Amino acid sequence: MIKSLLKKRVDACFDRGVQEGAWTAAAADKFTVEVPRHEGQGDFSTNLAMVVAGLEKRKPREIAELFAAMFATETDLVSRVEVAGPGFVNFFLRDTLWSSVLAPVYREDERFGLSDVGRGLKVMVEFVSANPTGPLSIGHGRNAILGDAIARMLAAVNYDVTREYYFNDAGRQMRVLGASTKARYLELLGLDSEFPEDGYQGDYIYDIARSIIDEAGDSLRGADDMLFKDRAQAAIFNDINNTLTSIDVRFDSYFNEHTLYEKGLVEQVVSDLRDKDLVYEKDGATWFRSTQFGLDQDRVIIKSTGEPTYRLPDMAYHREKFRRGFEWMVNVFGADHIATVPDVLAGVRALGYDDTKIKVVLHQFVTLLREGKQVKMSTRKATFITVDELLAEVGKDVLRFFYLMRKSDSQLEFDLDLAKKESQENPVYYVQYAHARLCSIERQAGEQGISAPRPEEIDLDLLREQEEFVLLKMIADYPALVAGAAVDLAPHRVIFYLMNLAGLFHSYYNKHKVIGDDPALSGARLCFCGALRRVLRNGLRLLGLSAPEAM
Secondary structure (H helix, E strand, C coil): CHHHHHHHHHHHHHHHHHHCCCCCHHHCCCCCEECCCCCCCCCEEECHHHHHHHHHCCCHHHHHHHHHHHHCCCCCCEEEEEEECCCEEEEEECHHHHHHHHHHHHHHHHHCCCCCCCCCCEEEEECCCCCCCCCCEHHHHHHHHHHHHHHHHHHHCCCEEEEEEEECCCCHHHHHHHHHHHHHHHHHCCCCCCCCCCCCCCHHHHHHHHHHHHHHCCCCCCCCHHHHHHHHHHHHHHHHHHHHHHCCCCCCEEEEHHHHHHCCHHHHHHHHHHHCCCEEEECCEEEECHHHHCCCCCEEEECCCCCECCHHHHHHHHHHHHHCCCCEEEEEEEHHHCCCHHHHHHHHHHCCCCHHHEEEEEECCEEEEECCEECCCCCCCCCCCEHHHHHHHHCHHHHHHHHCCCCCCCCEEEEHHHHCCCCCCCHHHHHHHHHHHHHHHHHHHHHCCCCCCCHHHCCHHHCCCHHHHHHHHHHHHHHHHHHHHHHCCCCHHHHHHHHHHHHHHHHHHHHCCCCCCCHHHHHHHHHHHHHHHHHHHHHHHHCCCCCCCCC
16 A cells, blocks of 8 residues: 555665665665654654665765665655665655545455465364363363454455364373273262363363263273274264364364374384484483584483383474475464474474474463452362453453453463453443444444545545544554564464554544534545444454454
8 A cells, every 4th residue: 555655666766766776686685664763763764875885895974875866757656765874764644644544444345454475375273172071171271262263354355275273182181081980970970980180170070970871871981092082082072173163263174183193294204303313212212312403402202111202203293294385384372382383393393394484372371350459270070261251251352352452472361350341441342432432423324414535535634633644654553563463473463553542543533523514524434434343344354353343
């Protein structure tokens, strides 16, 4: 939009300078046009002069002065051009230019903000991937909403996105699940049972055991633990799927860990690493020479008991991602994975794949606050709060919004008292109320027989208030904001944007009358508010949030 228009003009001016001998073409495509960090530094700024100066060993301010003089002729675009600091060139755009953003908002409507940044690149987003050993906790909930938002944003900028759940259905934890369920089954039958020392606690294991009794009575008292494992796994994963559906999280595919063993893919990794002399035996275990790939020490991939460590199936799984043709792989993990990620990436490199195509998003833990105090939880004692419980208390929109309100690498304090408030203190309510208020303005206009005009039907020069310029600039920035947040896997930026946009609109609404005595001005402001409504709606929907028309 306006930024891309300015960048094209800057590029054209740079090319003209090359033709006139002012500088060489060495800096082509190496400089940027960005929004300055501080007010008073223009609407946009470029580092062109400093890039040219660095490549040509010249003084950046001299180049900046020359470029500014050349660009000052673009009077249809800029009101003035200034040189600042070591050689930044700041552009002050004509005020009337900003209102031109309204036309594409109306023209593109629900597609405003979408783009082709991804160019159809095949991307996998793997998220949740919780062990099917219990209900989803609030930590899993953050992973689910974060991964879902990332997938939605990538799809919005034309990445070919596959959402995948890695189903950890192999390994020791599943055997413990089976033993735990059988022990509860026998206990409920009044028979002797020995509950595993590290077994899974919680009423949900009793519930599964009761359902088995309802179906089979005591006929399974001599059955193998694996039968109970299969029953428990199916029941738990069904509950997990129901939970994910209730918070609008979906998957395109599920990858079962056990297939890695059934197809010999885990053994193949060991064999291939052995052929490269990258594994060796010591103390009865099999070690991976990870120090050859920058790690501080070699890692065990098969224990002396013959059981693989997590590293080995993870290496095999990531190899399969490459083999399936994904060109970019996003993994959303909890912070407890921070020490394991380098091991797996080293394994990927060792197998001959480009580990830079794997992007890991680590999210910090979630704490619940009630009446200003932290709610105590323990996974081992099964006293954790589930996503279902949190959802029942605050609702889907609040849950999704609050989970995205912080950067993924920041700890999240989920304030239950704030989340349940239906006032402008609650940021979800604050943003959604802005959309509802904009819808109300349009309804009021209709009741007065005033139709909301489109941009081509009004005098856009009537939008002269400073608050209108600020909001128009924010509207213009929305497509770039979405593209940047998508590529950087940062949905919190969209949340921050929506909160800022809503706040600025509420202030504008309290200060300026939209429907007044001047029909021309009322029409311009109705059109302006219609654009704001569309952007708020698109931003909310982008993150899987509703945009209510009344509150």
